[in-house]
Amino acid sequence: MCQVDEDYHGDLERAEVPNVSKKCVKCKEASAAVVIRAGDAYCRGCFKEYFIHKFRAMLGKNRIIFPGEKVLLAVSGGPSSCSMLSQVQKGLSRNAHKKLRFIPGIVYIDEGGALGQSVEERMKLGAELQAMFKATGFPFYIVPLEQVLDLPSSVVVMAPSSSEQPGSAYKSAVNAFIQSDSSTCLTPQDQEDTSLPEVQESHTRSLQHLIASVKTLTARQDLLNTLRQHLFVHTARTEGYSKLMLGDSCTRLAIKLLTSISLGRGAQLAQDTGFSDSRYGDIISVRPMRDYSAKEISYYNHMFSVPSVFIPSLDTKTTDKSSIQRLTETFVTKLQGDFPSTVSTIYRTSEKLQTACRSSSTANHCERCLLCMCALDTAVENASAFHATLISEQFSQTKVPGATRTQIPRQNPVTPVLTPTGQHCSSDGEENCGRKEGGGGCCYSAKQPQTTNLKTLLCYGCQMTIKDMSSVEYFPQYILSEAQRRRRRSQMKEEITEFLLDDDDDDDEGN
Amino acid sequence: MPVLCSRCAERRAMLKRPKTGHSLCKECFFWAFEEEVHQTIRWGPASGGKDSTVLAHVMKLLNERYSYGLELMLLSVDEGITGYRDDSLETVKRNQQQYELPLKVVSYEELYGWTMDAIVKQVGLKNNCTFCGVFRRQALDRGAIMLKVDKICTGHNADDVAETVLMNILRGDIARLRRCTAISTASEGEGVVPRCKPLKYAYEKEIVLYAYFKRLDYFSTECIYSPNAYRGYARNFLKDLESIRPSVIIDIIHSGENLSVREGVKMPVQGTCSRCGYISSQALCKSCVLLEGLNRGLPKLGIGKHHRLHNKILAQQPFTEKEESKLKPVEF
Numbered sequence: 001m002c003q004v005d006e007d008y009h010g011d012l013e014r015a016e017v018p019n020v021s022k023k024c025v026k027c028k029e030a031s032a033a034v035v036i037r038a039g040d041a042y043c044r045g046c047f048k049e050y051f052i053h054k055f056r057a058m059l060g061k062n063r064i065i066f067p068g069e070k071v072l073l074a075v076s077g078g079p080s081s082c083s084m085l086s087q088v089q090k091g092l093s094r095n096a097h098k099k100l101r102f103i104p105g106i107v108y109i110d111e112g113g114a115l116g117q118s119v120e121e122r123m124k125l126g127a128e129l130q131a132m133f134k135a136t137g138f139p140f141y142i143v144p145l146e147q148v149l150d151l152p153s154s155v156v157v158m159a160p161s162s163s164e165q166p167g168s169a170y171k172s173a174v175n176a177f178i179q180s181d182s183s184t185c186l187t188p189q190d191q192e193d194t195s196l197p198e199v200q201e202s203h204t205r206s207l208q209h210l211i212a213s214v215k216t217l218t219a220r221q222d223l224l225n226t227l228r229q230h231l232f233v234h235t236a237r238t239e240g241y242s243k244l245m246l247g248d249s250c251t252r253l254a255i256k257l258l259t260s261i262s263l264g265r266g267a268q269l270a271q272d273t274g275f276s277d278s279r280y281g282d283i284i285s286v287r288p289m290r291d292y293s294a295k296e297i298s299y300y301n302h303m304f305s306v307p308s309v310f311i312p313s314l315d316t317k318t319t320d321k322s323s324i325q326r327l328t329e330t331f332v333t334k335l336q337g338d339f340p341s342t343v344s345t346i347y348r349t350s351e352k353l354q355t356a357c358r359s360s361s362t363a364n365h366c367e368r369c370l371l372c373m374c375a376l377d378t379a380v381e382n383a384s385a386f387h388a389t390l391i392s393e394q395f396s397q398t399k400v401p402g403a404t405r406t407q408i409p410r411q412n413p414v415t416p417v418l419t420p421t422g423q424h425c426s427s428d429g430e431e432n433c434g435r436k437e438g439g440g441g442c443c444y445s446a447k448q449p450q451t452t453n454l455k456t457l458l459c460y461g462c463q464m465t466i467k468d469m470s471s472v473e474y475f476p477q478y479i480l481s482e483a484q485r486r487r488r489r490s491q492m493k494e495e496i497t498e499f500l501l502d503d504d505d506d507d508d509e510g511n
Numbered sequence: 512m513p514v515l516c517s518r519c520a521e522r523r524a525m526l527k528r529p530k531t532g533h534s535l536c537k538e539c540f541f542w543a544f545e546e547e548v549h550q551t552i553r554w555g556p557a558s559g560g561k562d563s564t565v566l567a568h569v570m571k572l573l574n575e576r577y578s579y580g581l582e583l584m585l586l587s588v589d590e591g592i593t594g595y596r597d598d599s600l601e602t603v604k605r606n607q608q609q610y611e612l613p614l615k616v617v618s619y620e621e622l623y624g625w626t627m628d629a630i631v632k633q634v635g636l637k638n639n640c641t642f643c644g645v646f647r648r649q650a651l652d653r654g655a656i657m658l659k660v661d662k663i664c665t666g667h668n669a670d671d672v673a674e675t676v677l678m679n680i681l682r683g684d685i686a687r688l689r690r691c692t693a694i695s696t697a698s699e700g701e702g703v704v705p706r707c708k709p710l711k712y713a714y715e716k717e718i719v720l721y722a723y724f725k726r727l728d729y730f731s732t733e734c735i736y737s738p739n740a741y742r743g744y745a746r747n748f749l750k751d752l753e754s755i756r757p758s759v760i761i762d763i764i765h766s767g768e769n770l771s772v773r774e775g776v777k778m779p780v781q782g783t784c785s786r787c788g789y790i791s792s793q794a795l796c797k798s799c800v801l802l803e804g805l806n807r808g809l810p811k812l813g814i815g816k817h818h819r820l821h822n823k824i825l826a827q828q829p830f831t832e833k834e835e836s837k838l839k840p841v842e843f
Contacts, residue, residue, distance in 0.1 A: 218756055261680065262752055262759050266766025270773070324755055331748050335681070345683040352685045354773040377769050385764040388547065388712035389530070395543035396533035398520050460765055464758065 026050070034299050038340060044303065051292075051300050055087040056098070058288045063170045064276050065243055065286065067101035067177035072241035073138075074232055075106050077129055077309035081247030083297045084289050086306045088245075089136055101177060102243075106133050106140035107235050109228055113146050113204040114211050115312060126196045128309050141235055142196060146203035148227045153482040155230045156370055159237075159282040210474040217323035219468035221314050222263060222461070226371045227476075236283045244285045248273075251294035251332070253287070254346035259328045265461035267377035273350040279373045293343060369459035370483055377460050386460060454483055518543070525724070529716040529757050537724050544721050548709050549573050562666030564606060564729040565718050566710055570664065571610050584658055585610075588650045589618035590643055591626025592736060599730040606728065617654040619646055623798075625805055631736055634810040639736050641814060642805075645797045649789055655704040667708040670715040670749065673763040678745040686778050692767035703790050714760060785825060794821045809838035 022032045024043035032041030042050060059065060073088060075081040091100035108129055112122035126142055133140040214220045236244050248256065253273045260272050271277045277285040289297070301308060315323055320330045336342045367376045378386060454472050455463050466472065472480075493500075514524040516536035524534035528543075535543065548569050567585060574581045587603050590596050600616065607614040620626050623646060631639050655663050672692060679688040710718065722729055737743075752759045772778075783789065784796035791797070797813060803824050804812030812820065823830060830838070 216756065258677070258680065261676065261763055261766045264762030264765045266763075267769035267771075269766070269770065321751060321755055324752060324759065327748075327751055327755060331751075335744060342681065346680055349680050349683045349685060349688070352773055352776045354771055377765075384768055385712060385761045389758075389761050392528070392543065392547055392712075393531050393533070395546055396518055396528055396531050396535055396539070398518055460762070460769075464756075464762060 033303070036293075036296055036299070047300070048304065051296065052087065052090065054291050055084075055288060056091065056100075058275070058291055059100070062275050062286070064284065065102050066170065066173045068173075069102045069243060070105065070239075070241040071102045071243040071245055072105050072107050072232070072236045072239070073245045074247065075108050075129075075133075076247070077108065077125075077311040078247070079301050079306075079308045080249045080252065080289055080292075080294070080297050082132075082308035083292075083301055083306055084245065084247040085136065086304075087288075089138075101174075104138050105239065105241060106136070106138050107232060108133070108140070108142050109231055110142060110144045111224065111228070111311075111313070113144060113199065113207045114224060115314065116208065117312075119199075122199075123196065125309065125311060130196065132307055132309065141239065143231055143235055144197060144199045144203075145224075145227065145231065146199050146207050147234075148231055148478075149203055149206055149476045151230060151234050151476060151478045153478045153485065155234050155237075155478060156373065156482045158280060158368060158373065206474065210476070213470050213472075213474045214465075214468055215470060216468045217315060217318065218263075218325065219465040221323055221325050222465045223371075224314060226462070229372075232285075233280050233283050242283060244283055246285055246287050247289050248287045249289050249292050249294050249297055250347050251336075251343050253290055253350065254343045255325075255329050255332045257346055257350050258332060259325050260461070262324050262328065263461045264464055265372075265374075265459070267459070268372065268374040268461070269350065270353040271374060274353075279368075290347075369462050370454070370457040370479065370486065371462040371465075372459060374459050376458075378458075378463070453487065457483055457486055526720055529714050529753075530761065532757070540717075540720065541725070544713065544717060545569055545573060545576075547712065549577060561718055561722050561727075561729045561731060562668055562671075562710060562715075564602070564727050565722050566664060566666040567606060567610055567612065568725065568727055570709065571612065583612050584660060585612050585614040586651065586654045586658060586660075586663070587614065587616045588647050588654065589616050589620075590647065591619050591628055592734065593628055595732060595735050596627075598732070602728060602730040609728070615654055615658050617650050617657070619650065622646075622650055622653060623802055625802075627736065630805065630810075633805060633808075636736060638811075638814045640742075642801055643736070645801055645813075649796075649798045651706075652704055652789070660704060663704050663706040664709055665706055666710055668710045668713050668715045668718055669760045669764060672708070672711055672767070673760045674742065674745050674749050676763050676767040677749060678742055681741075681745060685772060685776060688767070688770065689772055692764055712761070712764070793818060795824060800824065804838065809835060811838040 022041050024030050024032045024046050025039075025041055026046035026049075027043060030043035030045060033044045034047050035041045036047070065071060073081070073085055075085050085106065088100065088104050090096060092104065093099075110122060110126060112125065117125075122144075130140075130142065133142075211220060211224075214223055232244055236242070257269060257273050260266070260269050265272065271279055273290075275287055275290060277287075300306065315326045318326060321327055332342065332346070367379075368374065369376055454475075455466055458466060514534045516522050516524045516539050517533045518535055518539040522536035522538065525537045526540060527534050528540070567583075570581070570583055573579065574583060585603065585607055587600060589600060603614065603616075606612075618626075627639070627643055630642050634642065651663060651665075675691045676688065679685075679691060721727075749760070749763075756762075779792035781790055781792060782794075784791040784799055785794055786799045787796060789796045789798070793800075795803075800821070801813035804810050807830075809830070812824075820830065820834065
């Protein structure tokens with residue numbers, strides 16, 4: 001595994017000669033139609049069975065979706081999420097063997113506004129998707145991204161989860177469900193409003209201002225991701241869904257994992273790429289497509305005519321090096337071509353990880369990032385990359401105007417002065433930052449107190465994104481007001497800090 | 512208009528820091544770079560490359576400035592690569608005189624009886640880096656024991672660490688992924704000297720900048736035998752990433768530091784090699800297996816997984832013909 005010209009023995013060598021009249025490895029009767037992996041040739045029927053089985057096995061194994069639960073499918077129009085939609089449809093159809101037992105709905109987010117698409121283009125794409133969703137008979141919600149501007153602050157507050165359910169609860173829930181009259185609650189709700197929502201022009205403009213204030217495509221994509229997630233959660237909450245199904249394939253997740261690493265989101269890897277993600281508390285995201293490679297999905301969609309729609313995104317028609325996300329995608333795809341085990345190796349790495357939260361007992365109480373809702377990973381020990389960067393930034397700046405070089409270091413070892421956690425500003429509030437502004441001591445971008453203040457509420461990865469923004473004034477109101485609320489809270493805490501008994505364990509502001 | 516240094520605001524800035532994007536003058540850059548290394552170390556080898564040269568320079572300087580009370584020595588490994596290592600060893604010897612530090616050179620030839628030249632002759636240009644890497648690790652430990660030192664400092668820089676994080680993900684090596692971002696290795700077992708990487712947070716580019724402005728003498732050539740290493744993929748990817756967002760190197764290290772492994776994932780258990788006593792998670796350590804392969808004329812023995820053969824090696828039994836045929840070098 002260490003060399004470019006690696007030798008593959010056995011399996012791979014045999015598969016090198018494609019044989020048209022090869023028999024299916026499963027039934028050994030019908031002639032093979034697809035080669036999923038080297039050596040695994042399946043006939044049409046067996047491939048279909050294999051594909052369907054995998055979907056149900058994923059849901060069955062994890063036991064997270066309870067019978068009768070309302071599940072919102074996030075469909076982007078791409079092959080993977082459309083394939084997921086078709087699997088759910090199949091699983092719920094009248095003649096399905098072992099019917100799925102949840103109640104589905106569909107959400108699609110129209111990001112045309114962020115891409116600068118014209119109203120006509122957006123209407124056209126919207127109509128295409130609408131037709132596709134109508135055909136499923138499931139209720140669906142086509143939500144323009146502009147709606148993030150009207151979200152309530154509660155979106156970025158973790159809601160209490162609906163009581164931890166032990167493994168045994170699943171079984172009893174299934175039994176209860178079977179005994180009750182299942183036929184009534186399984187019929188999907190009626191499709192209500194079928195007209196496409198109208199978007200105010202001023203909203204689109206505000207959204208475009210927000211996007212334009214982000215200077216790099218990497219940060220734009222990252223921010224868009226976050227906003228999209230907020231909108232999903234909000235839609236699920238208002239429409240009464242408790243689970244969100246995402247269509248990430250194995251290939252997509254491998255790319256996401258490497259991207260997350262590069263964006264400094266290592267602490268959140270397990271949540272970002274695992275089967276389930278409960279960072280919002282009440283709404284749990286699940287990824288039932290995570291066992292399928294992009295190749296399998298496109299084979300299936302092609303062979304069994306699963307419709308999908310091409311939806312342009314921020315990095316459509318850009319070069320490989322336009323963003324970290326884009327570059328990673330190209331890298332993984334290319335490497336996968338040379339080394340067929342690349343994606344599955346990266347993917348398996350993700351399965352061995354778990355979410356880092358420093359004190360596991362207080363996992364629910366630890367401070368969360370204002371944007372991505374992950375546990376903050378910025379309160380770290382002195383010997384860390386984050387700390388090292390802060391030191392570098394500090395060392396590269398004037399401390400006291402006019403100070404000569406020799407004065408500073410020798411008598412005054414630096415560490416105690418520095419606040420390594422980056423929490424400094426949150427505890428001291430704007431006031432302090434303002435005071436130090438002249439010297440630039442506390443926060444290096446003191447010229448933008450807003451950005452600085454926001455930064456302390458963010459995880460490492462989101463801080464990097466904010467760093468690429470010219471201003472945070474275009475942020476949707478719900479984010480800004482939640483930021484204010486959190487700052488007020490920490491100020492309050494600061495005031496009463498001497499009367500708190502166990503501030504050692506649960507402090508995030510206290511430095 | 513000349514840009515002024517963002518730190519002293521007096522002198523003209525000479526460079527833009529890749530790490531933070533600040534413009535600094537020469538003096539302030541030296542100061543910042545040295546102090547940052549000082550912040551990283553809290554308590555020595557030399558290849559002759561830029562990282563080791565800068566490491567030796569900075570360690571000596573800081574040792575004097577802060578009276579660490581460290582006794583520094585240079586340790587170099589001679590892999591026996593003609594046209595590469597012999598040249599760089601010359602640089603090391605010059606450094607030694609310049610810094611007045613004792614130097615110890617250990618060679619593959621004296622430790623293993625094989626030079627890299629001889630190994631490449633037998634195994635070809637595939638997998639040769641596996642031999643070199645495994646042998647070097649142990650050679651450093653053996654050299655350190657000969658010198659009776661307490662710690663080894665290596666010149667690994669931030670780029671190296673980030674590259675290793677990426678590479679371990681691509682290889683699915685969860686055990687190494689967890690270890691590779693540590694500044695200092697745990698000091699377990701005999702025959703292993705704890706290692707630390709004082710330059711772990713220093714960007715490769717800044718090291719070059721430092722060496723350039725300090726006019727340090729270093730040797731820079733890529734190893735002539737390493738064109739095919741898998742690491743090259745991770746390296747190129749990292750270089751591309753860096754061109755998009757320079758902070759990515761530190762970001763990756765931050766990610767690596769914050770990864771946590773799920774409970775119940777099997778981890779290799781550290782034991783000792785039953786032949787040489789070196790740390791190993793198997794019955795035989797990797798370098799003993801590689802060496803056995805070389806000596807038996809079956810260089811592929813240590814490439815890939817052949818744990819089942821370990822007992823045979825230990826009992827010094829011959830392999831069957833079928834086993835041998837798999838391990839023979841490729842005929843050209």
